[in-house]
Amino acid sequence: MNKGLLFVLSGPSGVGKGTVCKALLKKMPDLIYSVSATTRQPRIGETDGVNYFFKSREQFMQMIEEDQLLEYAEYVGNYYGTPRDFVERTLEEGRDIILEIEVQGALKVKEKFPDGIFIFLLPPSLDELKDRIRGRGTENDHVIDHRMNVAVEEIALMANYDYAVVNDEIDLACERIESIVIAEHCKIEPNE
Amino acid sequence: MNKGLLFVLSGPSGVGKGTVCKALLKKMPDLIYSVSATTRQPRIGETDGVNYFFKSREQFMQMIEEDQLLEYAEYVGNYYGTPRDFVERTLEEGRDIILEIEVQGALKVKEKFPDGIFIFLLPPSLDELKDRIRGRGTENDHVIDHRMNVAVEEIALMANYDYAVVNDEIDLACERIESIVIAEHCKIEPNE
Numbered sequence: 001m002n003k004g005l006l007f008v009l010s011g012p013s014g015v016g017k018g019t020v021c022k023a024l025l026k027k028m029p030d031l032i033y034s035v036s037a038t039t040r041q042p043r044i045g046e047t048d049g050v051n052y053f054f055k056s057r058e059q060f061m062q063m064i065e066e067d068q069l070l071e072y073a074e075y076v077g078n079y080y081g082t083p084r085d086f087v088e089r090t091l092e093e094g095r096d097i098i099l100e101i102e103v104q105g106a107l108k109v110k111e112k113f114p115d116g117i118f119i120f121l122l123p124p125s126l127d128e129l130k131d132r133i134r135g136r137g138t139e140n141d142h143v144i145d146h147r148m149n150v151a152v153e154e155i156a157l158m159a160n161y162d163y164a165v166v167n168d169e170i171d172l173a174c175e176r177i178e179s180i181v182i183a184e185h186c187k188i189e190p191n192e
Numbered sequence: 193m194n195k196g197l198l199f200v201l202s203g204p205s206g207v208g209k210g211t212v213c214k215a216l217l218k219k220m221p222d223l224i225y226s227v228s229a230t231t232r233q234p235r236i237g238e239t240d241g242v243n244y245f246f247k248s249r250e251q252f253m254q255m256i257e258e259d260q261l262l263e264y265a266e267y268v269g270n271y272y273g274t275p276r277d278f279v280e281r282t283l284e285e286g287r288d289i290i291l292e293i294e295v296q297g298a299l300k301v302k303e304k305f306p307d308g309i310f311i312f313l314l315p316p317s318l319d320e321l322k323d324r325i326r327g328r329g330t331e332n333d334h335v336i337d338h339r340m341n342v343a344v345e346e347i348a349l350m351a352n353y354d355y356a357v358v359n360d361e362i363d364l365a366c367e368r369i370e371s372i373v374i375a376e377h378c379k380i381e382p383n384e
Contacts, residue, residue, distance in 0.1 A: 120380070163378040176378055183375035186355040186368055188312070 004095040005184055006087065006113050007031075009177070010106035011121030012151035014133040016167045020121060021100040024174045028181065032090045034099040037063065040078035053083060070112055071105035082109065096181065103154040110160065117184050119177060120161040124168045126152070196287040197376055198279065198305050199223075201369070202298035203313030204343035206325040208359045212313060213292040216366045220373065224282045226291040229255065232270035245275060262304055263297035274301065288373065295346040302352065309376050311369060312353040316360045318344070 009024075011017055025033055037053040039060045048054045055063070060079045063069050072081030082099055090097040099109060106118060123129035126148070133139065133147050158164060163180050167173040201216075203209055217225055229245040231252050240246045247255070252271045255261050264273030274291055282289040291301060298310060315321035318340070325331065325339050350356060355372050359365040 119378075158380060159382075161380055163375065164380050165378050176374055179371035179374035180378060182368055182371035183355065186311075186357050186372060188350060188353055188356050190351075 002094055004032075004091045004093065004097060005181070006091060006109075006116035007096065007098045007177075007181065007184075008106045008109055008116055008118045009098055009100045009121060010103050010118070010161070011167075012103065012123070012129065012154045013147060014129055014151065015121045015123050016132070016170070016173075017100050017121055020167055020170055020173050020177070021098065023170050024098070024177055027174055028178060030096065031181070032095050032097045034082055034087055034090075034097050036080055036101075037069065037072075037083050038078060038080045040080075055079075070099075071101065071108035073102060073105055084112075103157055107157065107160060117163070117180065118161040119163045119165055119180060120155075120158045121173065122155070122158075122164055122166045123151075124166055194286055196224075196283045196285065196289060197373070198283060198301075198308040199288065199290040199369075199373065199376075200298045200301055200308055200310045201290055201292045201313060202295050202310070202353070203359075204295065204315070204321065204346045205339060206321055206343065207313045207315050208324070208362070208365075209292050209313055212359055212362055212365050212369070213290065215362050216290070216369055219366055220370060222288065223373070224287050224289045226274055226279055226282075226289050228272050228293075229261065229264075229275050230270060230272045232272075247271075262291075263293065263300035265294060265297055276304075295349055299349065299352060309355070309372065310353040311355045311357055311372060312347075312350045313365065314347070314350075314356055314358045316358055 009017055009021055021033070025031060035049060035053055037055050037060065039055055039057050042048065042054050046052065060081070063081065063083070064072060068084055069081035070084045070087060072079055082101060082105065087097055101109070109116060110118060123132065129151055130144065130148055133144055139147070165173055165176045201209055201213055213225070217223060227241060227243070227245055229247050229252060231247055231249050234240065234244070234246050238244065252273070255273065255275070256264060260276055261273035262276045262279060264271055274293060274297065279289055293301070301308060302310060315324065321343055322336065322340055325336055357365055357368045
């Protein structure tokens, strides 16, 4: 049996990774979503093992120590990471898996899975990204400027990715990613 | 303006390249079909410049001499070739072009357009291919065996291609090729 393919969907904060990933999983029921581990508290409606694997700080630190995470990061006082075991088991079973993660984390995953397919989700323009970040409503100008600077730095890392997909419309972005998944399955490896 | 992409659809004789290409062009009106030059007589319903560029033997020989053909071959006493000029103009205009050609010709095009995207159309199985060749009706067993041997040799050349697409159903094969076209447009070049 062939191993599954590892897809990583990443891009700057505010670009719409979560929304696109959700729509994609609806369209492609065979694609498995890589559930992240986190130390943050579950929100109402979130289920352990579906939205996140909810862990105590101690459990999370142990996962780091035992190299059980492909990547992890701290964000607003909480830890988030990608459990290695679930990814590896899914691929061994011959199923494709998709990771929806931040840009820095994606680059760490690339060190461990150089054969993964790395997709960078782009805003239609930087103005549009600013609007989207502003649209969340809760941020002040200083926070927005900081996020924009981070986004520009992250976009500069796009050269490390395999594909760039513009998120102009969710349906179009999904169609492009679905095409990438189909095309990658048709690819002939140079050393085959 | 970005240059268009060059796609080459190839595969063993009998695999259904022509049928798939025709269906694909219907589905993707922006894709330009590379019209071949030939010395054979037009058949009823064929139009010069649409189905083929019909040339005299002298004209064809001159095109070869002037390096106006990306590839050419003799088949049952007639010459067939791909005019370079039409391909280059289409790409310069920023439009994608598709060449539907034999395996040997595709490898010659690859020497001249290493950045082209080479798609190998595969039969679902060798038995299926034999049935399709036999299905044309006019061939005797000796001719069928010869064609099968050639097909097996051609399939061995698949490693020189970028993608393999199984022609199990025309619609599915078209969908895969359309996905390859979309994905290739999202690709980030390593040296960008």
